Amino acid sequence: MAKRFDGMEIRELFSKNLKLFRSKQGLSQLALSSRAGLAHNFVNDIENGKKWVSPDTIAKLAEVLDVEPSDFFMSNPLNPPENSRIRSYLDEINERFSTAVGEIKAAYLSENRKTNSEDY
DSSP states (O other), rough: OOEEEETTEEHHHHHHHHHHHHHHTOOOHHHHHHHHHHHHHHHHHTTTTTSOOOOOHHHHHHHHTTTTTGGOOOTTTTTTOOTOHHHHHHHHHHHHHHHHHHHHHHHHHHHHHHHHHHHO
């Protein structure tokens, strides 16, 4: 028996998200298949859960749809939980990076002002 996630098998989840991302981009199956270098029938079969995909195909689809490959396997990819551990971790890294850049910039500007004032 296949593993189920939020009541759906992994293929169902992938198919649902593929359709969702394709629709969000305003692409037809034909346009998506052309951009990804895949047969139109294959994309149709993926969306209908009749065919499965290789990692290379997942990467091609993700690139065309401008999503991360892991997004195809999220329960709610358009509204990820804001309080998730990953989101919190990434927000913290971003905040620390911004703070560090600000401190370096302030120190650089302060040093330049000091050097320039000593020249006069």
